Amino acid sequence: MENATLELFCVNNQKTYTFPLGISLMEALEEIKLESDLPIVSAKVNRVNKGMDFRIYSPKDVEYLSIKDDAGMRAYIRSLHFIIYKAVKDLFPNGKLILEYPLSEGVFCHIEKEKDADISIDDLQKLKEQVQKIIDEDLTFHFKECKREEAIELFRKKGMEDKVHLLETNANLYLRYYTLGDEADYYYGCLVPSTKYISAFDIVPYGNGFLVLGCDKNNSKKVPSFRFEYKLLSTLQEFDAINRQLGLDTVGKINNAIIEGKSAEIIKVTEALQERKVASIADEIVKREQAKVILISGPSSSGKTTFAKRLAVQLMTQLKKSKPVSMDNYFVDRDFTPLDEEGKPDYESIRAVDMELFTQQVSALLNGEGVYMPKYDFASGQKIFSTKEERLEEDEILLIEGIHCLNPEILKTIPEETKYRIYVSALTTLSLDYHNCITMSDNRLIRRIIRDVKFRKYSVQRTLQWWTEVRKGEKKWIFPFQENADVIFNSALPYELALLKRQAVPALETVPCDSPDYSEVKRLLNLFSYVTPILNDEVPQTSLLREFFGGSSFRY
Template sequence: MLQIYCKNNNLTKDFPEGSTLLDIYNGFNLEMPYGPVSAKVNNKVEGLNFKVYYNKDIEFLDITNPSGMRTYFRSLCFILVKAVEELYPQGSISLEHPVSKGYYCTLHLDRSIGLDDVTRIKQKMQEIITDNIPFQRIECHTEQAVELFTQRGMMDKAKLLKTSGQLYTFYYRLGDTIDYYYGSLVPSTGYIKLFDIVKYYDGLLLRIPNRKNPQKLEELVKQEKMLEVFQEYHRWNQILGISTVGDFNIACNNGHATDLINVSEALQEKKIAHIADEITHRNQNGERVKLVLISGPSSSGKTTFSKRLSIQLMTNGLKPYPISLDDYFVNREDTPLDENGEHDFESLYALDLSFFEAQLKELLDGKEIELPRFNFTTGKRENSGKKLRIDENMILILEGIHALNPALTPNIPAANKYKIYVSALTTISLDNHNYIPTTDNRLLRRIIRDYRYRNYSAEATISRWESVRAGEDKWIFPYQEYADAMFNSALLFELAVLKDYAEPILRKVPNNCPAYSEAHRLLRFLAYFVSVQDNELPPTSLLREFLGGSSFRY
């Protein structure tokens, strides 16, 4: 018999060897309102069909948990793939990127898709769910899996597995349909309770439940600019002939890593130069842009972007001057409190909005001001003694999480402002059915930077990440579509470069802490990439902000 400790109810109970996680869930008589979809076994996420042969600590997860939602979503994707395969034997579907709180998919047919196609796909998906078909996990030699996917014409998966360097691998079967997913699935299709699929521009949008309230779908939000950025970078990837990690690994193994670095860096510089030209030439015959507002989530590379943009603005004859929002904090005793009674420094209202706007207005009216300086030791704002007046060629650069919030500069004329949203929008996929979350890209950047420059462990960074993302959801993401320009700071090759930095840091996360499950997942994810050395990265690269070796001062 086994001893199983259940973290959901803090009880220990005996079970026969070889019991599945689902057997154990039922044996504890747990009643999770939204049902289990996966579980952490000694802090590693496993599917509910996982069999247990030794004593374990187990925590069952539902879709309110990020890992649980990933399990639910992967399973829903497989159902979509099967529905398309049955309806359109000569067609296929690619899951491309998150947008509008759903997931954008491209249906590859020899014609454009119509509303009747969407209706048919949704009905077929519902039939598959109603039939409650089991997901089968099959483990085999990687060579066998590669041969199987090759025979089926699924070369994206064959390339990924062939370049992974793994002796054994696994794939999933759903009836006659096979597919590959790099994490667990639910036991059967009947576990999927809520979804929707709608026509979205030239493709489809797969909609999922809201994590906080799984009985409702995520609210559909319009993100035309975000979609355009993703599609622009996908077009670039297609020109390079690299759409998936398998393509990328093969190119690197064939000696093209330096070419990919050079082209990716050049494309970013071209985009920055284009934004600088837009700022310079906007309203040249009237009110010119005097204030550039740059916002974006954590580890998006805002600081390096603002420095590179400043260089491009200087080549256009402008004099950029950085303004720090940190110097406009209210005195610490006036800082708003969060729900836990702690100072909420992420809040917009931690800033002295009226004072900030008054100073901006004076500057834009041609008056001289004295810039403030916030003393973080005393928690007080002080006079800095630094005077500033905007001359004919000066342009202010303001970077911060609230930069795009309309409440920051409500009375500054729109003609005087240019708003930029920066984020690491990963555009390469593991394969056609496994996208790479943009948050994973940013989290890996932050883990490396925190470890190298802030003396934080990966465990500490991972533990805070959910709170960081909650702040982004509240203060950054609602305003991203207000931007005049969106800049994608992700680089095609970067996860292959981050790999050698991140892996040793992630391996230090101990197995007995909650962050281990995320560290383990990220390590498994990075294993799909070949390593690329950073010696070819230019000193102005956005990645240098996180890895070191930058020619910019931070």
């Protein structure tokens, strides 16, 4: 075996190299001398994400990743979070860092100090300086592999019970954790090689906590621009506080509750809390006597349709009738769909909506006139008009659902006092543990994969390929207007990953390992590996989640 070698095919430059057996990705990169405008931070080995310390012992395809790639950016952000954790322990030895949830292009965090003392502006400045000091020291992130029981004992001694809960319900015999100096932490993905790779960051006071920003994916020397989203933060904090009181704020805690036989209780309590929120929104609408147009917006797979149906039921309990209107039925004919910067049809654009017809018909309905409403035929790409005339009854209101409903360009000619705006999204506050957030985007993507497979007969690959374009559209056409809402409704339920696992995992496992989407599939499967599944027997037929996995009593 002396001088044994292997072949490495570099996807980036389409060249094959011969290297010694056991070479690391970093060592191979130094030999390949790959040119990149942005720092290389991780790689895909046979389409599976790996850190630069990964060693190769057989022929592989390797694609090196910069921060421009989503997987590369995740490695960057995880590493920054570990540095911040170490800086917190350096400054506040008994302090506890909690990475709450993604918000405003960053992650919202807070630090629990001794005696419930608040973190001051001076504290945050010291924290920022300590983070920079650690970066300048160019400390290496080391990984260690050990038996699961050893890792559990390590984190128990450090008082990190959130990680203990998570790892105790994990089935792996061996686990891999990271060290930075004298601190240890666990992440469900790889890190960058050393602290010097963190080229830009910021720590910004935000509400009663702070926002951690990484670098811009197109410029490693600057942080991304962001908006303060206080309505969104308030909603997230409201639900996070409830979930903490219920003991449902981390996957580890929910796993333990499921193992203890509390699945039915979790479902009933959280569904009841969500229904109470729908009822409170209905109460507010009824109090606003001038509100005649209820505008419901939100990103893909937020559950807008089911929310609208449940809201209609709650309005009826107060003898308030409503007429549903979907903006999706007002798309322009497909031949007139606007094009994006790449010359592709931009179905997310507000210009993809026949605004003139939409405004005309809504105005007519509010004026007591009759209209013949369209139904968009997605097969032909054209509107088909109903032969039945529609009118608003006396005291009836319009429930309008569509991704553009919070855009100020919508229904500009209709008086503001007649409008009530609702933003709906799966604003998950659930984390694997206090240093590993679950993103809202992943929550919605999982919902969409299941719905597309079950009801639209789309492959997982098709959904993943479309998701990139959907996300671009959301950032351009939906997220900038979410703070325009009168109320924000959180459609996420803390138990939904446990519920959806039984359908999501088999669907994801259909994706072959040679698919370009395989790395994303492996990442999602890895996420589900930490989740204990539950059955859907106790999920009510009116649950918002049934819009995605089936069995709803509502018609769609």
